[in-house]
Amino acid sequence: MNLRWIQRFDGNSIITSYDIEYKNKSDTWDHKYTTRNISPTNNQANIVELHPACVYSIRMYSFNKIGRSQPSKELTISTEEAQPDGPPMDVILQPMTSQSIRVTWRAPRKELQNGVIRGYQIGYRENGPGSNGQYSIVEMKATGDSEVYTLDNLKKFAQYGVVVQAFNRAGTGPSSTEINATTLEDGKTGGREGGREGECKRERERRAGLVMGGDSYSACNHYYLFV
Numbered sequence: 001m002n003l004r005w006i007q008r009f010d011g012n013s014i015i016t017s018y019d020i021e022y023k024n025k026s027d028t029w030d031h032k033y034t035t036r037n038i039s040p041t042n043n044q045a046n047i048v049e050l051h052p053a054c055v056y057s058i059r060m061y062s063f064n065k066i067g068r069s070q071p072s073k074e075l076t077i078s079t080e081e082a083q084p085d086g087p088p089m090d091v092i093l094q095p096m097t098s099q100s101i102r103v104t105w106r107a108p109r110k111e112l113q114n115g116v117i118r119g120y121q122i123g124y125r126e127n128g129p130g131s132n133g134q135y136s137i138v139e140m141k142a143t144g145d146s147e148v149y150t151l152d153n154l155k156k157f158a159q160y161g162v163v164v165q166a167f168n169r170a171g172t173g174p175s176s177t178e179i180n181a182t183t184l185e186d187g188k189t190g191g192r193e194g195g196r197e198g199e200c201k202r203e204r205e206r207r208a209g210l211v212m213g214g215d216s217y218s219a220c221n222h223y224y225l226f227v
Helices: 195-211
Strands: 002-004 017-024 033-038 044-046 055-064 075-078 089-097 100-106 119-126 136-141 146-151 159-168 179-182
Touching: 089 159, 089 179, 100 119, 100 159, 119 146, 136 146
Parallel strands: none
Antiparallel strands: 002 044, 017 033, 017 055, 055 075, 089 100, 100 146, 119 136, 119 159, 159 179
8 A cells, every 4th residue: 555645844853754653443553563764755655564355544653853743643544355365164065966965165264355255166076087177167155154055967976076265356265175075876865974074974973883883993084174
């Protein structure tokens, strides 16, 4: 952001420098940032590293050989949105039928949204022999912190990879890590959840089966989901 000013009165002593202070509007001045010792020959300065889609308060001081002036009148400015810096979190896949998979996720971390999340793009592709590796994209509006979308008209008993991206007015953010799920065999419903939560849920079921005399199990420590 570029800030310009006019020096109205120098206190009958030559101005030696300026300081600019700025903060989030909701904070007190105890949490300010300061740009110090700006040359008196300048009447403008660039304030950098402001966070997108935030409201800031700004004030200035001038200095001469006697000391520091009173602060200027506070100026309130709003920064523009930027595309999200973080991916959607906690993406989970759950096969529902032989041709559909339910996708659930949470919004990106608040400090990485860089504005108001308007919606999501869900990319999915078949990961089997003969597939072209290209994602098909569907788009939906954001409804809250937790979202759900059902992919349908998929191939029966086929594995699909899914990624999710959030977007705001400024653009689209990074995608979540691809996770996989397989549609059910024909005639079956319900399904197995994809991702770490689903894998651990199945592990708990295997442990329960062991207690009741079921099959042996392997520890749930080989699958990690990074989003």
